[in-house]
Every structure is written in C-alpha cells, then in structure tokens.
Amino acid sequence: MTAHILDGKATAAAIKSDLTARVAALKAKGVTPGLGTLLVGDDPGSRWYVNGKHRDCAQVGIASIQRELPATATQEEIEAVVRELNENPECTGYIVQLPLPDGIDAHRVLELMDPVKDADGLHPMSLGRLVLGVEGPLPCTPYGIVRLLRHHGVEIKGAHVVVVGRGITIGRPMPLVLTRRSENATVTQCHTGTRDLASHLRQADIIVAAAGVPHLIKPEDVKPGAVVLDVGVSRDENGKIVGDVHPGVAEVAGWVAPNPGGVGPMTRAQLLVNVVEAAERAVAEAR
Numbered sequence: 305m306t307a308h309i310l311d312g313k314a315t316a317a318a319i320k321s322d323l324t325a326r327v328a329a330l331k332a333k334g335v336t337p338g339l340g341t342l343l344v345g346d347d348p349g350s351r352w353y354v355n356g357k358h359r360d361c362a363q364v365g366i367a368s369i370q371r372e373l374p375a376t377a378t379q380e381e382i383e384a385v386v387r388e389l390n391e392n393p394e395c396t397g398y399i400v401q402l403p404l405p406d407g408i409d410a411h412r413v414l415e416l417m418d419p420v421k422d423a424d425g426l427h428p429m430s431l432g433r434l435v436l437g438v439e440g441p442l443p444c445t446p447y448g449i450v451r452l453l454r455h456h457g458v459e460i461k462g463a464h465v466v467v468v469g470r471g472i473t474i475g476r477p478m479p480l481v482l483t484r485r486s487e488n489a490t491v492t493q494c495h496t497g498t499r500d501l502a503s504h505l506r507q508a509d510i511i512v513a514a515a516g517v518p519h520l521i522k523p524e525d526v527k528p529g530a531v532v533l534d535v536g537v538s539r540d541e542n543g544k545i546v547g548d549v550h551p552g553v554a555e556v557a558g559w560v561a562p563n564p565g566g567v568g569p570m571t572r573a574q575l576l577v578n579v580v581e582a583a584e585r586a587v588a589e590a591r
C-alpha cells in the first residue's frame with residue numbers, strides 16, 4: 305500500500321482563496337484586518353515562518369505589522385512591544401513567534417497580550433475558552449490539522465487519535481480541539497514519559513506525531529490504513545527538515561501528511577482565518 309497524501313499546500317490555497325473574498329468584504333465596510341508579528345532573535349527557522357506569514361497576508365489583502373528585537377532583548381523590552389501592539393489600532397490581531405530566547409518568561413509575555421488580539425489561540429484566555437467550549441480563536445496547528453483531515457474526507461468523529469507530544473503549540477491543545485463535540489474523537493496523549501509508545505500507536509486510527517524526535521514513528525508501529533500526520537520538525541546537518549515519521553510509514557498508512565507540505569501550510573492558513581474571524585467579530589459587535 306502507498307498512502308494517499310494529505311496535501312496541506314493545496315488545502316491552504318483553497319482556504320486563502322475564501323479569505324480573500326472575506327477580507328474584501330471587511331474592507332468594503334471600512335475595516336482592514338492587520339496581522340502583527342513579534343520576532344525575537346535570529347533563529348533562521350522562526351524568521352522563515354514569520355516571513356511566510358507576511359507573504360500570506362499580502363496574498364489575501366491583510367495588512368502586515370512587523371516587529372523585531374535582537375536575541376539579547378530583555379523581558380521588559382519584549383513586553384514593551386507587546387503593549388505597543390495591544391494599543392496599535394492598525395494591528396487587529398498578532399502573534400509572538402515561539403520559541404522566545406532562553407531566559408525569557410514566555411508565559412508572562414503571552415499573558416500580557418490583549419486576548420481580543422490573540423491570533424494564535426495560545427493566550428491563556430483563549431485556551432481557557434477552548435477548555436470551556438466557548439467560541440474563540442483556536443490554536444493554529446491543531447485546528448489546521450482538523451481542517452486538513454476534513455478537506456480530504458477523513459472521518460474524525462469516533463476515531464481513536466494518538467497524539468505524541470505535549471508542547472504548547474500542538475501537543476497540549478490538540479486533544480482539546482479533537483474532543484470538542486464538533487470533532488468527537490477519542491484521544492490518547494503520549495509523551496516522553498509514556499511506557500511502550502508502540503502499543504498505543506498500533507491502536508490508533510489517526511496519529512499526530514509532534515514530538516520533535518526524528519523518525520520516532522516506525523512502519524511496524526502503525527496499523528495498516530491508519531492516518532499519520534507528521535508535525536515534528538528537526539533539522540539534519542544541512543538544515544533540511546527531518547520529521548517524526550519514518551519514510552517507510554507511507555507503505556503501511558492509508559493517508560500521510562508529509563513534512564514539509566502537510567501541516568505547516570495549514571498552520572499559516574489557520575492564522576489568517578483567526579485574524580479575519582476576529583475582525584468579523586469586531587464588525588458584528590460594533591453594529
């Protein structure tokens with residue numbers, strides 16, 4: 305068997321095409337959505353992601369507000385930029401690119417953000433809303449994964465999903481998204497403390513691999529026909545992405561989200577969705 309591909313690039317393009325019309329409708333009402341980004345430090349991967357987010361904004365008509373600080377920036381300097389973005393009327397939503405440099409308290413930075421402008425769905429208020437089942441911005445990678453599966457007709461309802469990883473952007477919020485009534489999956493969360501990971505993986509209808517451990521998911525650990533999403537990012541000595549999923553998994557699985565080309569573009573598309581939805585909510589509330 306060779307797995308079908310969950311094509312993140314094509315799915316993201318379809319989402320962006322829909323957003324272009326929604327942004328035009330907002331502009332006709334006098335509202336221009338604007339995405340702010342704060343990048344701290346000189347990590348080439350983070351810079352690439354942030355530049356990509358602004359390229360996407362230009363494609364759909366969202367305005368860009370870019371802020372950058374050096375890796376030596378202090379907690380106070382970072383918080384000053386967050387306060388400025390909170391106050392900036394052109395910035396209708398923003399993100400702080402993660403990870404922040406060592407020594408910076410990322411939780412304090414995220415808590416300082418105006419929750420109304422949280423484009424990432426990672427503010428404690430947004431995550432609290434997700435736990436309570438109240439509408440709000442959803443974390444971009446987890447909800448991007450849901451949309452990628454739906455776009456390809458993969459059934460989530462009733463599926464047993466094994467999530468590997470517990471990081472703030474994917475592993476932690478992923479089960480919260482998947483167990484909403486609208487998704488209705490059953491989730492097992494695994495992590496570095498899980499005993500006998502393979503025994504959990506073998507029972508999964510869907511695997512979300514977000515551990516950041518190269519080729520952690522082996523072909524013999526995957527149930528034939530299962531859906532496998534590779535979200536882990538490690539780099540080899542040439543800077544090339546190495547995912548969490550061994551290439552041989554494609555011979556066993558029914559569907560695979562490759563890396564790159566699978567979930568990454570969906571993360572970026574969902575960010576734009578959050579920005580547009582926040583602007584649409586603001587217009588509705590102003591009426």
Ligand SMILES: Nc1nc2c(c(=O)[nH]1)N[C@@H](CN(C=O)c1ccc(C(=O)N[C@@H](CCC(=O)O)C(=O)O)cc1)CN2
Nearest residue numbers: 353399400401402403424444473564565566568569571
């Ligand atoms: N504030 C946030 N920081 C980070 C998040 C996040 O959701 N919010 N997630 C990741 C990085 N990330 C978004 O910022 C991200 C990751 C991957 C991609 C992407 O398009 N990847 C491409 C390949 C890119 C390459 O070749 O290097 C793909 O998968 O095809 C976009 C965004 C951590 N930080």
